[in-house]
Amino acid sequence: MTKGAERYRLSDIAEALHARLYGDGDLMISGAAEPAMAGPEDLALAMAPKYAEGLPKGSARAAILWEGADWQALGLDAALFVPRPRYALAGLTKRLDPGPAIADGIHPTAVVDPSAVIGPGAAIAPFVVIGPGVTIGRGARIASHVSVGEGATIGDDVLLHAGVRVGRNVRIGDRFIAQPNASIGGDGLSFVTPEKSGVERARETMGDQGELLRQSWTRIHSLGSVVIGDDVEVGANACIDAGTIRPTRVGTGTKIDDLCMVAHNVEVGEHCLMAGLTGIAGSTKVGDRCVFGGQSGVVDNIEVGDDVIVTAATKVLSNAPAGRVLMGYPAVKLETHVDMYKALRRLPRLLSELRGGKKAVPKSGENG
Template structure:
């Protein structure tokens, strides 16, 4: 990726907070995320020390490397404590000027007369903003977004194309909603007049029947509250609470295609990766991470700083600082030990058969005496 203008190694080091080894006046014209694809004029990143073995093939003019790496190469090196922070700073400088509407309301947008728009709000084409909604200063709302009534949106938010916010949803400051995010749809709650077949079978009771037993909708009268500095990925859905709010804590990051059910409580700085499903009334504590395609049962507690690995099926509470994996999810160390033992079963079976055969032969010999 081309830099806006040519920079010296020393200028780049200053920008990313690194220390230079070697000549610092070498000119750099572009950034390469991989040393394998870098060419002359590029500065490349090495975030994994395992890649250092392949540096003989690198054609970059300079490298960004982890602090403490012992390298002697005929090109400038910039040592940084956290390589991905260096990437964040470089890409922040390189990002293009995105196409955003100017402050004001596009002629095709529909804004209710009772809605309140603070200074510097930008409303794009075909946006709808419902009655008594309040939009904070410098917030940008892109084309085709629908905002219901009584919604509160903080300052400096960015709502990408096609987002849908139902009545009474609340966003804090600096919230980013990617394309197609849906907030405040009804939670999934139904009840039957008499015990359902599922309830009877679950409790081991007789009386299961084919007679109609309609599912009656439970009104979902809560809301969704998204705190400051949250980012939510494309086509993620967060349901309103049955009673009270579904909450996403400050600084949390939610990936694409995630389903968060009614009354879920996410703590601060949680990370929820793509295609995760979290069932109703589960709480996820501060800084917990849930990997892609994992499923979490309802009414559970996921502890602080815990990690749920990808595709895990969480059926019970996860303690603080725990790493869980598998289906059903269990302690990662225990799970991998069990898998290692399972892999030994064919060999153990063969050994058992051989021992059994020897025992039978010995028994025959003893019987013949």
């Protein structure tokens, strides 16, 4: 069960969600829960008939229901109806989520460089370290054990959860949210060999490394940092590396899940979505409104157009035109992949039929 910090009248929740309210609007709600686990002050989430089966097991007095449901027959005192229940869930959980408890002001154990500028209403928790020349926007909330490197700029109403690392000179817009241990602005995988490397030669020749050399790697330092737009969210343990010379960029509204990797010099457009374990290799450009399923990957130095959907575990190895839905390894159009998979499944039967139908070829002279 999810409990908020406050109690709300059901009628106020209905107004906030633009929901139709039936029954007792004066009921007090303090949380949301699955029907079978709901208490008397929980709003049960029975958004489809299959979920309503759990209502008798709980003690909810009110629920969000699907269109056409008979709320009184379900034994409820009140019900909310919304056109798109899952969208309403976003508004409901936002209202009920108090966020991390961070006291106003700067905690005595925080280390804040005297040259840093802290906006009004900011809350900085214990053991935070804020470097020289940092700017923190108004209303920002920074949880414990966060570090912000020198020269970084963080916008208004930002929330950095515990353990987040923001590197030097990173620029972050307003309303940014980073989950625990996200890392923004670390050095990228930029290394070079004194002579042309085996990888370079293999790429040029499509597989031949040529003479094998004893080579060592020398770092190319990351000077470009990271620039992030407004309303971006980054999941726990996700990493966005600094650019080499120009900055790595993440556009406004983009949401990045846990354990994702955005490499150096990458440019991600606006309102993209990356599920867990997505990796975007260096210097790739991603358009607006792209969606990447879990464990998907994109190679370096290519372009992914606007509105591309990359399904789970798909590996994109070449440029992807706008609006394409991709699946497989290597990535192809979804419908093409489905046809290929169907053909692959037919292969054993086809081979069996070929073996059963072939005729013996007589040896020379046998038909003399």
